[in-house]
Amino acid sequence: MAHQAHSYHMVDPSPWPIFGAAAALLTTSGLIMWFHYNSSVLLTLGLISMLLVMLQWWRDIVRESTFQGHHTPTVQKGLRYGMILFITSEAFFFLGFFWAFFHSSLAPTPELGGQWPPTGIKPLNPMEVPLLNTAILLASGITVTWAHHSITEGNRKHAIHALTLTILLGFYFTALQAMEYHEAPFSIADSVYGSTFFVATGFHGLHVIIGSSFLTVCLFRLIKFHFTSDHHFGFEAAAWYWHFVDVIWLFLYMTIYWWGS
Amino acid sequence: GSYEFMSWKKKSGGFCFPHKGLKPIVSTESPALIFGTTTKLASDLPATDSFLGKNKVPDLQKIFQKADGLPVHLKRGVPDRLLYRTTMALTIGGTIYCLVALYMASQPRNQK
Numbered sequence: 001m002a003h004q005a006h007s008y009h010m011v012d013p014s015p016w017p018i019f020g021a022a023a024a025l026l027t028t029s030g031l032i033m034w035f036h037y038n039s040s041v042l043l044t045l046g047l048i049s050m051l052l053v054m055l056q057w058w059r060d061i062v063r064e065s066t067f068q069g070h071h072t073p074t075v076q077k078g079l080r081y082g083m084i085l086f087i088t089s090e091a092f093f094f095l096g097f098f099w100a101f102f103h104s105s106l107a108p109t110p111e112l113g114g115q116w117p118p119t120g121i122k123p124l125n126p127m128e129v130p131l132l133n134t135a136i137l138l139a140s141g142i143t144v145t146w147a148h149h150s151i152t153e154g155n156r157k158h159a160i161h162a163l164t165l166t167i168l169l170g171f172y173f174t175a176l177q178a179m180e181y182h183e184a185p186f187s188i189a190d191s192v193y194g195s196t197f198f199v200a201t202g203f204h205g206l207h208v209i210i211g212s213s214f215l216t217v218c219l220f221r222l223i224k225f226h227f228t229s230d231h232h233f234g235f236e237a238a239a240w241y242w243h244f245v246d247v248i249w250l251f252l253y254m255t256i257y258w259w260g261s
Numbered sequence: 262g263s264y265e266f267m268s269w270k271k272k273s274g275g276f277c278f279p280h281k282g283l284k285p286i287v288s289t290e291s292p293a294l295i296f297g298t299t300t301k302l303a304s305d306l307p308a309t310d311s312f313l314g315k316n317k318v319p320d321l322q323k324i325f326q327k328a329d330g331l332p333v334h335l336k337r338g339v340p341d342r343l344l345y346r347t348t349m350a351l352t353i354g355g356t357i358y359c360l361v362a363l364y365m366a367s368q369p370r371n372q373k
Contacts, residue, residue, distance in 0.1 A: 012332035012333045015345065015349065019352045022352040022355065022356050023352055026356065029359045033362060042359055042362060045358070048351060056344060056345070060333050060334050063325055066322075067318070067321045068333070069322075224316075224318070226318065
């Protein structure tokens with residue numbers, strides 16, 4: 001049997017890229033059908049197939065690495081570059097929404113009453129739930145680092161405890177934000193204040209949910225002995241993403257919640 | 262050889278990889294060695310061995326390294342095939358439905 005004379009991973013032919021592209025088509029055209037023709041069939045199909053593709057594609061990556069051993073140091077280096085590039089692209093995504101916020105808040109128009117917050121808007125008190133949320137995410141950054149150290153030191157029990165705590169803190173943040181959204185005296189329709197507030201914090205909340213899901217998958221893999229003390233890049237990628245989510249929140253808190261109130 | 266490479270890794274403890282120097286074949290971690298490390302670590306901590314289940318990774322490694330020519334997304338047989346076919350039905354069927362819906366939406370509407 002011929003062996004490869006290089007340390008790269010030549011993957012098996014896979015249907016997930018093309019199915020993923022189809023799922024994106026269904027989801028986007030599904031949004032159109034839902035907006036304009038009051039039909040959610042396509043959108044539902046799109047979201048379900050997107051979920052199926054993600055599950056199977058990532059399942060296959062776990063199979064290729066943990067069970068088949070294809071993730072050499074070279075492959076891992078490529079994955080590190082990839083994750084860093086992805087997180088950088090997400091940082092630029094949020095940069096756009098911060099730009100929009102400062103565009104509108106640094107020079108408030110007469111229609112807003114020439115002030116920020118605009119006339120009639122009662123902003124959330126940054127020293128109440130938002131401050132608690134800041135403490136929660138900072139604490140979760142500490143617990144995820146504790147989990148990482150536990151993994152590298154081979155301490156299985158501590159790693160599982162620390163990662164579970166991180167995930168619980170993430171859920172606590174999400175629950176508190178959902179409650180804040182429900183109780184807020186202003187809505188997304190309340191001038192550009194509402195737009196910038198809910199779009200920026202809303203996308204952040206979505207990323208918290210994504211990060212919590214990523215960490216939860218890592219918890220299952222940790223329990224199932226997938227990680228070794230030297231090789232646990234899936235966990236590191238999740239931790240990087242989680243720290244990124246935390247940093248975005250700190251910027252949101254300082255600018256939109258605090259300066260903007 | 263590669264065994265010496267692995268014991269060097271264990272001595273250094275943490276997360277170290279030799280990025281310098283080109284030793285493509287030698288530095289490629291062969292499957293048996295990575296999983297040898299996993300099993301060794303599990304038995305290094307006998308007290309936590311049974312904490313939340315036992316290590317089934319070596320068994321799964323045997324399944325997924327079987328030389329049956331199956332691609333990784335179908336390697337487990339029936340459950341993989343079922344999921345694959347469901348996904349294919351939803352995406353391909355959905356794409357056809359989508360093209361029909363877009364064709365219909367692009368027809369001019371008559372004034373009532």
